[in-house]
Amino acid sequence: MTAPDDATALFEQLTGHAPDGVWSAPGRVNLIGEHTDYNDGFVLPFAIPHRTYAAVGMRDDGRIRVASTFADDAPVEVALDELAGLFPTPTGATPAVAEWAAYPLGVAWALQLADPSTDPGAAGCGVDIAIASDVPVGAGLSSSAAIEGATASALNDLWNAGLDRTALARIGRRAENEAVGAPTGIMDQMASMLGEPDAAIFLDCRTLDTNLVPVGIAEARLAILIMDTRVQHSHATGGYRERRASCERGAAIMGVPSLRDVSMGDLARAEELMDDVTFRRVRHIVTENQRVLDTVKTLRESGARAIGDLLVASHASMRDDFEISVAELDTAVEAALSAGAIGARMTGGGFGGAAIALIEQAAVQTVSDAVTAAFAASGFTPPHLFTVTPSAGARRDA
Numbered sequence: 001m002t003a004p005d006d007a008t009a010l011f012e013q014l015t016g017h018a019p020d021g022v023w024s025a026p027g028r029v030n031l032i033g034e035h036t037d038y039n040d041g042f043v044l045p046f047a048i049p050h051r052t053y054a055a056v057g058m059r060d061d062g063r064i065r066v067a068s069t070f071a072d073d074a075p076v077e078v079a080l081d082e083l084a085g086l087f088p089t090p091t092g093a094t095p096a097v098a099e100w101a102a103y104p105l106g107v108a109w110a111l112q113l114a115d116p117s118t119d120p121g122a123a124g125c126g127v128d129i130a131i132a133s134d135v136p137v138g139a140g141l142s143s144s145a146a147i148e149g150a151t152a153s154a155l156n157d158l159w160n161a162g163l164d165r166t167a168l169a170r171i172g173r174r175a176e177n178e179a180v181g182a183p184t185g186i187m188d189q190m191a192s193m194l195g196e197p198d199a200a201i202f203l204d205c206r207t208l209d210t211n212l213v214p215v216g217i218a219e220a221r222l223a224i225l226i227m228d229t230r231v232q233h234s235h236a237t238g239g240y241r242e243r244r245a246s247c248e249r250g251a252a253i254m255g256v257p258s259l260r261d262v263s264m265g266d267l268a269r270a271e272e273l274m275d276d277v278t279f280r281r282v283r284h285i286v287t288e289n290q291r292v293l294d295t296v297k298t299l300r301e302s303g304a305r306a307i308g309d310l311l312v313a314s315h316a317s318m319r320d321d322f323e324i325s326v327a328e329l330d331t332a333v334e335a336a337l338s339a340g341a342i343g344a345r346m347t348g349g350g351f352g353g354a355a356i357a358l359i360e361q362a363a364v365q366t367v368s369d370a371v372t373a374a375f376a377a378s379g380f381t382p383p384h385l386f387t388v389t390p391s392a393g394a395r396r397d398a
């Protein structure tokens with residue numbers, strides 16, 4: 001069965017009747033612009049064809065129940081007016097419900113806060129939500145934003161909240177930050193809500209202004225290969241939070257609200273003012289913002305074939321300055337480049353997850369074989385390799 005059928009079947013098993021509708025939202029891959037989002041900077045992600053589906057139906061007792069095909073746990077059910085007692089999750093603590101359930105329940109909580117016309121005590125507001133997904137989990141492809149986007153889209157419609165896509169992305173981010181407790185930026189939710197076929201989304205994370213940038217991958221007979229290392233990562237703990245703190249420290253030392261306000265010309269002064277590690281974190285953000293701007297310009301003026309060096313420079317910056325790569329990601333990138341990729345870089349938050357390679361369509365098999373062989377030679381778990389094309393954002397499917 002496909003994921004939408006799975007979601008509907010799970011809903012029917014749970015409730016004994018058909019859902020009121022099915023909504024979905026995609027995962028994303030980021031072409032370039034890593035860890036720049038929470039620094040008010042620039043990113044260039046696109047939505048991928050893999051989607052998460054939420055089959056949803058109203059209930060008349062003011063309760064919310066969530067179930068999924070991907071977690072072994074039993075469905076989680078609470079009264080809507082109890083959500084305010086569950087969230088926010090204190091910093092560093094684990095959510096009061098199973099982590100997978102904190103995403104949809106956190107969205108319901110955040111939506112209630114954003115839309116005061118949704119009376120949490122109103123019996124008619126209750127919902128059952130059954131979720132199924134074909135977005136790989138833990139691969140750095142935003143399976144979490146896909147859950148948030150599908151749930152937010154469904155509740156926005158069923159609760160007549162009337163919020164636009166950017167507002168729903170903010171709801172998803174709030175769920176992730178405050179219900180799940182992962183201190184992430186807004187890139188993933190914006191990509192999942194606003195994705196369009198054949199375009200990347202150039203997002204200014206300070207203003208949330210977006211511009212679609214045609215990538216023209218298929219016309220140029222190119223492909224984007226996802227190289228999922230299958231090294232699992234979590235942004236709720238550890239390195240991600242620590243990198244974010246370094247960026248805030250760097251901005252404070254420079255006397256600016258965020259690293260978006262530090263220019264390439266300021267880097268010499270930054271190096272004088274701060275310790276080596278903080279400086280290198282700052283340098284990654286400042287140069288990565290510039291690389292996003294350069295990639296957008298290059299895509300528009302010269303096409304995708306010309307962005308390879310920018311992707312490679314981005315990976316080097318994440319490996320050496322931001323230090324968020326791992327041996328499996330470096331191996332994937334190096335093997336792809338050695339086998340003729342035009343460019344390659346790790347994508348997402350790092351510490352595991354996936355890398356991408358921009359390659360000739362005709363080279364998909366050769367590059368895949370080379371990456372698989374390099375993983376085997378290093379004794380790594382075999383990677384999961386597949387191609388993606390920019391795809392549509394969140395929508396109602398049925």
Ligand code: GAF
Pocket residue numbers: 030033034035036037038184185186187188235348349350
């Ligand atoms: C994760 C986060 F969720 C994003 O907000 C972003 O910071 C990304 O890592 C790194 O660019 O996907």
